[in-house]
Amino acid sequence: MSTINIAQECGCFKKSDLVNNVAFENKDDAMIEALSIVSHMNEAFCGKHGFELSENGDDFAIAMKAPQQAQASSGCCGGGHCS
Numbered sequence: 001m002s003t004i005n006i007a008q009e010c011g012c013f014k015k016s017d018l019v020n021n022v023a024f025e026n027k028d029d030a031m032i033e034a035l036s037i038v039s040h041m042n043e044a045f046c047g048k049h050g051f052e053l054s055e056n057g058d059d060f061a062i063a064m065k066a067p068q069q070a071q072a073s074s075g076c077c078g079g080g081h082c083s
Contacts, residue, residue, distance in 0.1 A: 002030035002058040004037065010064065012045035027058050034060040 006013060006020045013020075018037060024030035034053055041051040041062070049064040 001025060002027045002060065004030055004034045004060045004062065007061055007063040010045070010049055013041070016045075030058075030060055031055075034062065038062055 002024045004020075004022045004024075006018075009020060018040075022030075022033070024033065038051050038053045045051075050066065051062050052065050054061050054063065
């Protein structure tokens, strides 16, 4: 059995029809759904947060990350040459 867990439910998640801690009979189905959820959250939610997927054994976790705008505002253009 595999589960998908949203580590921190933001306001957009709470307003959505998405459900936390969903269990699946097999890992492949869970991974497909987790990828779909992360994509939906990153595209349809307000943009204050980004979301990323991590895998831990048979389970998947979706966590908040800094949005792209906040990362780019550090002065680095993202070209890989800043240290």
